[in-house]
Amino acid sequence: MFFTYLRRELRRRRKAALVVASGLALGIALVIVVNSVSSGMGKAQDKVLQSLYGLGTDMTVTKAATASASSSQQPRFQFDANNNDDSKTQSSDRVMVQGFTTLASTTVTKVAGQKGVSDAVGGLSLNVVKVDGQFTRGQFQQNQGSGTGGGNRQGGGTGAPQGEVTGGGANFNINAYTVYGTDVTKPALGPLTSSKITSGRTFTTSETNSKVVVADSAYAKEKKLKVGSTVTIKSVKYKVIGIATATSGDAAANLYIPLTQAQTLSGDKNKVTTIYVKATDSKQISAVKKTITSNVSGTTVTTSADLADTVSGSLSTASSLATSVGKWLSIAVLIAAFLVAGLLTSSAVSRRVREFGTLKALGWKSGRVTRQVVGEAIVNGLVGGALGIALGLAGAYVVTAISPTLSASLGNSAGGAARPGGGPGGGGGFGRQAAAKTLDVALTAPVNATTIGLAVGLAVAGGLIAGAFGGWRASRLRPADALRRVE
Amino acid sequence: MYELRGVTKLYSRGKETVHALDGIDLTIGDGDRLVIQGPTGGGKSTLLQMIGALDRPTAGEIVLDGVDLAKLSEAKLTKVRSENIGFVFQSFNLIPTLTAQENVETALVPLGVKTKERRQRAADALVSVGLGERLGHLPGEMSGGQQQRVAIARALVKQPKVLLADEPTGNLDESMRDEIMDVLERMWKEHGLTFIMVTHDSAIAKKAPRLATIRKGKITVKENAGSK
Structure with missing residues (x-):
């Protein structure tokens, strides 16, 4: 009966289920995009460092x-x-x-x-x-x-x-x-x-x-x-x-x-x-x-980490955006989505007071009614998760397809190249040996298994939170509510 | 069967205390048919809640077959409801997303009846109320009378001792009212139930063998031997 009831509810109240699910989907999609863009930033930085060092180099030694x-x-x-x-x-x-x-x-x-x-x-x-x-x-x-x-x-x-x-x-x-x-x-x-x-x-x-x-x-x-x-x-x-x-x-x-x-x-x-x-x-x-x-x-040792600190330019800006603003934004959206899902589930229970009251009057235990509500919420969460993963993958794909170009400037600790004091006048070609090195890197947004796992976890968590709201509400209903005459 | 002694129910409405039931004494025998009447807010529904094990009184005893419902825990009351009491409500209270058959099945769920048997018993119950053709219909696809018959099937499928009906014809027009009353009466006779019904309808009340009237929380019972 649990699954029959669950299936019927979700099918016949599709709209309400979709509203809850799409709220969660938005939050989860944002987490995926932010996560994958962040890892794309990491890759871009690695690329920048690689172009300087070559593969396999962990650090460079230059004269102090x-x-x-x-x-x-x-x-x-x-x-x-x-x-x-x-x-x-x-x-x-x-x-x-x-x-x-x-x-x-x-x-x-x-x-x-x-x-x-x-x-x-x-x-x-x-x-x-x-x-x-x-x-x-x-x-x-x-x-x-x-x-x-x-x-x-x-x-x-x-x-x-x-x-x-x-x-x-x-x-x-x-x-x-x-x-x-x-x-x-x-x-x-x-x-x-x-x-x-x-x-x-x-x-x-x-x-x-x-x-x-x-x-x-x-x-x-x-x-x-x-x-x-x-x-x-x-x-x-x-x-x-x-x-x-x-x-x-x-x-x-x-x-x-x-x-x-x-x-x-x-x-x-x-x-x-x-x-x-x-x-x-x-x-x-x-x-x-x-x-x-x-x-x-008399030597200066520069590691990739040191070098990464000197990366500036739009790559660095975007990277810090993704890690700070992106992270907080996705956390905020997730919290909002969880709350909205919880409130919607709770209000759905309120609209079904008589239905649950009737079931209790028929002898359904409170736990069974609560389980039904939580089950619905978790399925909503999973649907939201699936939608969110689809949306997030699409978003990450779009970022990768567009591949916005970011420029990265590396500070002068790289290779110890210092601009000679007062170079020859008019030596336009000396730009090449300027202290900072600027590169253009295409941003990609790779999605890894961890991100997907995180998204699924969030979907279940969202469902559970929504279910907790609704379940708490349902467990407090009295069987006598079945006799309410309000239509 | 039922032995009510000094049943009192108080509600607090703001600072005011409302005596919904005020020292009710009532005996209902096995297989009795009792109609409860009275003005709105007089305590009819509250009494039905007490008898139906939906709520506990503030004071007094409600003894059902030797067990005082007033002293039972919520879980025990749930068990009493699932095994012994069938409800029929004014607005049918069917689950809108479930079919007629599934709605009837919900009454068997707490008894742990296996799926196959549950389906069969639900189908049989629907056949007995004349809805053998409507097993797969949703409540929204049926008339009010048909919905109420589904509700009656749901109330009786578990073969309870008591059938409680709260204004079962209140939402129906006249032709359907008679149809539903016929079904209820037939079921009462066939199943040997104790049948307690709350109604506003004086035509129905007149026919009742026992008529209880509740006013301001007090009860008066009139035996109507002639129509039994």
Whole structure:
């Protein structure tokens, strides 16, 4: 009888059941969307961090910040002016170590030897500024008014010819790009792991000092580079062996060359800018950080968590929105939905006072009547849960389908890149080495089993709460209510 | 069967105390047919609640077959109702979402009757009130008279000792009134019930073998030997 009655009630009072269910559905759908968007935010942040670090890197070690770089380290270009009729192009490359600070290669071994460190690999980030163009000398023209004859010279005694320099000037292109010296013997760690080789091949472990280069696909497209093309950096010719595409966000560098080659180019023998560290246990990262900081002096250790704190921009805003506003909003909506469901169930019981009174008069125990009411409420809750899950999945799907783009700016703790004090005037290309790195990440809203489980739990809880309201009301009805004459 | 002694029921309405029943003494024998009459608010329904084990008196005894209902717990009263007392209400009080047969079955639920037997007994009860063709109909699909017959079937399906009817014809027109009274009378005779009915209808009251009138909580009983 329980199920017959239940089924009949829900079928014949569909509207009332739907009102309760859709209230719960709204709350549950919101929880699913907020939850999945939050986890999407987490994924987006991971992507941002990955694009910097590459896969498998748990932390980076850089040189601790020192006093600002001296002026001698600033790039300087020296060109001689050409003669008037000489249109020869002049070119000059300046290779600078990113951030102007380096660590000795021996530090890599030292870090690798620390407890909890699974592997460590060094890399050298370089900024290359190439300036090429023409610098024509101005032409001297004597003033017509001061005479062209020799008489003046004799009489005047001003000594020097009067006139002005006209014409001439500079016409230069500035091309700034980044080069990353990678340790080809350890291909499993470092920034190149976040890129996929889409054409050609990557380095072999024997190419420690070969003149080969892997180009980032975006840069390759801009410069029309292909596998087999040649790239010249500071008069050294490199052969392009592969094109790498960043799997997420921006690539770590425009060009990748073997570490030894990078060190030679910048004149920093046995130096690295960043050490990429993989911990043996990803749960022990903060302990490993402590160990490295205390045992290897003069270094700054940055973990993914540290880096995540420096993420700003719309991703960070949206992320905090999802976690704070979203969470509270869904809690508020849930509470409202639970209350509304409870009150509606309770008022439904009030409208059925005579019905329940009659059943009690027929000898139905209070518990049986209450059970009936609670049963109806739980089914309502489950229907609401199913609707809510459908609605929530649809919402999450829409978010994923639209994939709103969020931008993320990473603070300058990444790679220790500090903007050189007073860079060369007009060096527009220097934007690339700006301290902060900005990435665009598409937001997705993945729904996982935990979220669905939570939704089902909430649906049952909602039903129980509604049932508690209604059941309490029903249990207090007197059998004599059956005799009420109100229609 | 029933032995009422000094049954008093007080209600407090605000600061005022209302004597709904004021020291009622009444004896009802097995197989009796008693009609209770009286003005609205005189205490008819309250008395029916006491006799029907729906409520307990403030004072006095209501002895049903040697058991004082006034002293029973709520759970015991529920058991008494489920086994011994059949109710017929003025506005039928059928569950609107259940079919005629299912409505009749609800009376057998507290007795723990198995589904198959329950269905059969409900169908039989409906056949006996002339609704054999309407088992699957919802209350909304039936006339007032038919609904009341379903209610009578529901009251009698468990074969109670007592049938209590509260204005059973109050919501029906005249032709249906006679039809329902015929059914009730036939059932009373067939089942050997004790039949207690509250009514406003003086035509029905006139025919009653025993007529109790309740006014301001006091009862007067008139034997009407002629029409028995």
